[in-house]
Amino acid sequence: MRPDPSLKRRIAQSFVLLAAILAAFFCLVSYTAVEVIESEVMDDRLEKISEVLIAHHIRQQPYEPPPGVEVFINDDLPSELRNRGPGIHELLLEQREAQALISDANGNRYAVVQEMTQFEHLEFIIFSSLGIGFLSSLVLAVILGSATSRRIVAPVTALADAVAANSPSSTLPGLDNGDEIGVLARAFAHRTDELQRFLMRERLFTSDVSHELRTPLTIMLGAAELLTLRLASQPAQREVAERIRRTAAETTERVAALLWLSRAPEQLAASRTEINTVIHAELERYLPLLQGKFVRCEIEEAGAVWVDARPELVGIAVGNLLRNAIQHTERGNVTVRLEQTRVVVEDTGPGLPDAVAERLFERFVQGRKDSTEGTGLGLSIVKRVAEHLRWDVRFERPDNGGSRFILDFAPVGAPTETATLRS
Template sequence: MPPEARRPARREARPAAAPTTLRTRIAAAFLLLTLLVCGAFAVAAVNIASSIEDRLIDQRLSRTADSLVELAHQNLPPDLPPSVTLYRGEAIPADLRDKPPGRYTVTQDGTQVNALLRDDLGTRFVLTDSDADFDKIQAGVYGLLGLAFVACLGLALFLAQLTASRIVAPVTALAQAVETGAAPRAYPLLDSTDELGVLSRAFAASTEAQQRYLDRERWFTGDVSHELRTPLAVMLGAAEILKARLSGRDDLVELAERIRRTAADTSERVVAMLLLSRDPASTGAPPTALLPLLRQEMDRCRPLLRGKAVEMTLHAEPDATTLEVPARPELAAIAVGNLIRNACQFTEQGRVDVRLECGRVVIEDTGIGIPSAVRDRIFDRFMQVDPAGAGSAGLGLAIVKRVAEHLGWVVSLEAPAQGGTRFVLSFAPTPDASPTTPA
């Protein structure tokens, strides 16, 4: 049977990430967009306010200087605004005395003020203007901008929740309809012309196609099983009659017995296939003793070992000799029978060991093993271990996996250190159990 395969190291389970709902994503998108837009407007407002402040102060200083020159030409006293101060001659701040005419920013008493240096009166003079009043206005503007920013975020959050609810509600209704198994024709939004309607109709079409496929498969399995029962019963009865009439001819009696046994086995497999096509909850799960069932399947497979130097043995732990599992015996026989049959078929010499342990059955052989190229797909349908196929359709292990899933069991593939193959059929998953896919 299949070559040795190294069991991969178990991966540490990663903590599950907190689920992100569609509603949360929509709200986050609204808030992010609002934050970007409000931030852009805030930056523009600050730049505009600063530019306006500079222009207003420059214009006020320029108008004041022009008025001062005009009044001086008329021999009238200067008329200055309260925030503007005039400096002449030696009173001009020292850091402006050697500067050419123009606008400057200087520090007076620890406060920055705007200064305009001119020489229109024949002598140099300086006008300074404190922007304290502009600072107050600017602080008020910035405060209003902050309040508007917070209000926009709150409004965006409200609109995000409202919009998300309107968008997510139809999707949630569709998901609930699919999850609860509602009829495809009862899905919401089927008449809608938007993208949600397209999604609903796609779900309905896909669900109907799947239901038709499952119905065809169920009907086919049931019909085939039903139609095969009668000819199999006839074959079984004819084999029993033939065996009785051939009394005394041992060679022919043995042949008739093989026909009878094969017909009986086929009849049981047909019943099992019919059960496998049904819902597990509807098939029932009577307690089935495993030790007699293993012996029965081993006896069925012993003809496969004729002419081979192979010894098949059964080992049962003391606590497992009376072990029973909740499963239909026909299905349990398919699972363990296919594994034992594969071990006998692919082992030319050595041993086939069947071990019954508490919670699992182990079938181990010293055969050729499973090639590394097919280990990951060994439970796939139509996957054959040997290139020639050995007369097999490649369905045995796929059926075992399907039966195991039907019964709630776990089948796994291991590689013994001494070679060969080991299949483990666990009746209940344990912390160390491998997944249903092969190792």
């Protein structure tokens, strides 16, 4: 069973454990004291009475035993004592608790028996009281521990609730306290302010970059379209102009996608996207990378698959995986397999070493140390997009070599005609 991580529960448990240890120690001391009283006081009293009785019997002087004490000599010894040697013995004599001192003197065997019923009853009362006290201590410890833990943890819980509710750092409870709660609250407030400033800088940077890049990209896109029209009679030059236009359009889409990625997922408008279309578009985009390679690229799909995600973000995730597979495969196959709940991008390239596979989705980690292509950001961007879309991305090593990347997602139904018109 996993330990309870609750701080309140652990404080209460500490109270109960401390109470149990102290109560057990007190009970042990009390038990030892009772046993010492029995062995030292009662035994010493019995020995002194026995000495006096034996001395009077030897001198043939009459002596009346104290109440509760009996003297047996030679054949008068009870059957329970006849086979016992000299010394003090505890036994049941006529169904009564008794303590007997057997000794030999002047050729006679004496047995001085002291009734212990009253003492045993008192001992039972003492031990019962100790047991009740032990249990009462545990119950009291549970009550005090629970009350104290609630009082101790209440400021921490209030602070945690305020942080979870994204309250302003200036309103966090406990900021003016001089204890550890105040230190924790001020640390939270400082950290929150730093994160807010960082997020604001990142959002402003993303917005500024998007704004500054859109203008030149729009100019490039317009110029490329105009150049494409003017070169209608020159197919070779027109193909180059068309590639420039397509690249400018794709870059514009990527800038827009990065802007979407900088926003919180709940702030994005719902958009139903057919992944099949995105995969075909990304494959067409990266087909030029196959020139000069003996690589066959194919798409396997059983039918249309729809997801609730911006097409720009889906394109970034699928496109980066597809580009990596094409770039690192010199011969063989690159396969994109679309299933109902996932996209699988598999290649027959050189694969990845274990050291790289463990850190594959970190920033600036490249598949091969000797690689001069890419910056090591592609897969980290895929990971970020997947987390943004609440998808999952993972790497597997196929049995026949190469690499396999899997994007898991939750599919949705195809949009209705009304929803399509609204979008």
